[in-house]
Amino acid sequence: MLIRVRKASEVKPSEITDRRVYEARRDFLKTAAGTALGAAGLSLFGMPDAQAGTKLNNIGKSRYSTTEPVNSLQDITSYNNFYEFGVEKEEPAQMAKNFVTTPWSIAVEGEVAKPAVYQLEDFIKPYALEERIYRLRCVEAWSMVIPWVGIPLADIIKRLEPTSKAKYVEFVTLHDPARMPGQKRSVLQWPYREGLRMDEAMHPLAILAVGLYGETLPNQNGAPIRLVVPWKYGFKNIKSIVKIRFTEQQPPTTWNIQGPREYGFFANVNPDVDHPRWTQSKERRIGEFLKRKTLKFNGYAEEVASLYTGMDLVKFY
Amino acid sequence: MAIKFDAARYGKPLLFFVCLLPLAWLTYKALFIGLGANPIEKISRYTGDWTLRLLLITLAVTPLRILAGVSLVKYRRMLGLFTFFYVCLHFFNWLVIDNFFDVDSMIKDVIKHPYVTVGFAAFVLLVPLAVTSTNAMIKRLGKNWKRLHQAVYPIAILGVLHYLWLVKADNREPLIYIAILIALLAVRVWDQARRKVALRNARAVAT
Numbered sequence: 013m014l015i016r017v018r019k020a021s022e023v024k025p026s027e028i029t030d031r032r033v034y035e036a037r038r039d040f041l042k043t044a045a046g047t048a049l050g051a052a053g054l055s056l057f058g059m060p061d062a063q064a065g066t067k068l069n070n071i072g073k074s075r076y077s078t079t080e081p082v083n084s085l086q087d088i089t090s091y092n093n094f095y096e097f098g099v100e101k102e103e104p105a106q107m108a109k110n111f112v113t114t115p116w117s118i119a120v121e122g123e124v125a126k127p128a129v130y131q132l133e134d135f136i137k138p139y140a141l142e143e144r145i146y147r148l149r150c151v152e153a154w155s156m157v158i159p160w161v162g163i164p165l166a167d168i169i170k171r172l173e174p175t176s177k178a179k180y181v182e183f184v185t186l187h188d189p190a191r192m193p194g195q196k197r198s199v200l201q202w203p204y205r206e207g208l209r210m211d212e213a214m215h216p217l218a219i220l221a222v223g224l225y226g227e228t229l230p231n232q233n234g235a236p237i238r239l240v241v242p243w244k245y246g247f248k249n250i251k252s253i254v255k256i257r258f259t260e261q262q263p264p265t266t267w268n269i270q271g272p273r274e275y276g277f278f279a280n281v282n283p284d285v286d287h288p289r290w291t292q293s294k295e296r297r298i299g300e301f302l303k304r305k306t307l308k309f310n311g312y313a314e315e316v317a318s319l320y321t322g323m324d325l326v327k328f329y
Numbered sequence: 330m331a332i333k334f335d336a337a338r339y340g341k342p343l344l345f346f347v348c349l350l351p352l353a354w355l356t357y358k359a360l361f362i363g364l365g366a367n368p369i370e371k372i373s374r375y376t377g378d379w380t381l382r383l384l385l386i387t388l389a390v391t392p393l394r395i396l397a398g399v400s401l402v403k404y405r406r407m408l409g410l411f412t413f414f415y416v417c418l419h420f421f422n423w424l425v426i427d428n429f430f431d432v433d434s435m436i437k438d439v440i441k442h443p444y445v446t447v448g449f450a451a452f453v454l455l456v457p458l459a460v461t462s463t464n465a466m467i468k469r470l471g472k473n474w475k476r477l478h479q480a481v482y483p484i485a486i487l488g489v490l491h492y493l494w495l496v497k498a499d500n501r502e503p504l505i506y507i508a509i510l511i512a513l514l515a516v517r518v519w520d521q522a523r524r525k526v527a528l529r530n531a532r533a534v535a536t
Binding site: 293301 | 365366367369370426428429431434437438441442443444494495497498499501
């Protein structure tokens, strides 16, 4: 069938295919592919599957999760904007397949009490994981509901002890064209950079996600660790983070450099501020036929609107 | 023994069949493989791509004659009409499936977003060309028919701009279309200049 129309009361797409069935099918395909390659003189057996997720344990629930129907793992992992692995939506799922994310280190720099380089395991060890089911709204006027697993960014920042000079947090993605083939062409100015004002970063909705659907983050979704700020457009949610830097000045951000008229530093979801390419008043929820109205701050106005009191959101888009 | 292809007899039916293949593939994918997480966007991109490809192929007929002496002129009308066919699929996907007749938001889309403005203009301009493609119309319009159908050049420019302005960052593919269009138009310009010179020389010899 071409188009699925789903009412809120109907089954979630995530429930249509049972995880075990899905995995059995994946195993079957892998075996089939392995057999085919084996026949060609190559063997896949014994090779680690970089894409297979590891189950995450002791995940707490959160009052910030939405109760809206969640998008399927298939949708979430096959429709990605991750230019480091290709500019087409289906490319990251393929091109990131063999992306190795262990070991992974994160450098903490700038206006901070203890600048240091952390191994990812050590970096996230002190914190309890939480499931956060959030809406994600892309500036291209589509949206999904995604069950992230992550850590409140505020908890991490407090522990890193930024100095009083720290007014912004900058995040930087890995820059390694050999591992991220999309970086071989200068489609964007690499590495990808994003930033938040300190009060935005400290907001309880902001998380660093390390998982999805109860497992470690799939590569195409920004493994092993990414930012999720659900009241902002998708491009603010920087993936595969290797550097966190506290700064006094507002840091330059990738899409803002690419098109300053189109992509602002704040990039708060705002149906009233039109984009030169896409109407922002409506969006298509992936899996739905009719477009729905876009909500201010992506429906998180109650939580975050106070961050922007007195600010002209048309000017600071 | 070589089998001789009877182009006069089978050429057009074969071309007709070939031009339907992209649609057949899209239909097959929609029914049996799926069009991914965002099928509407996929249909839009796919039909848009094929519109531009067929448009450029249509515009390649004349350069091919100039450069290689191969005349495919008798297939040009069909190519042009298939261009129109795919742009109609593209347009109605936008009108019906993407926006579900939400006229208000479509008008805004056309006015506010330059890539939609030029795309919409190109579509509207193509309509009279398609309508006047019958033999009767060609006869009726006489000299004006050619003049009218020269609108295909601005239409092609609007078409490639539509693609260029849609793309966020990676301009490579739209630039390929633009390069091909420029080459196809350049051959025409070069040929006309050459003819003018030849004509002038011929006159000079005659006097």
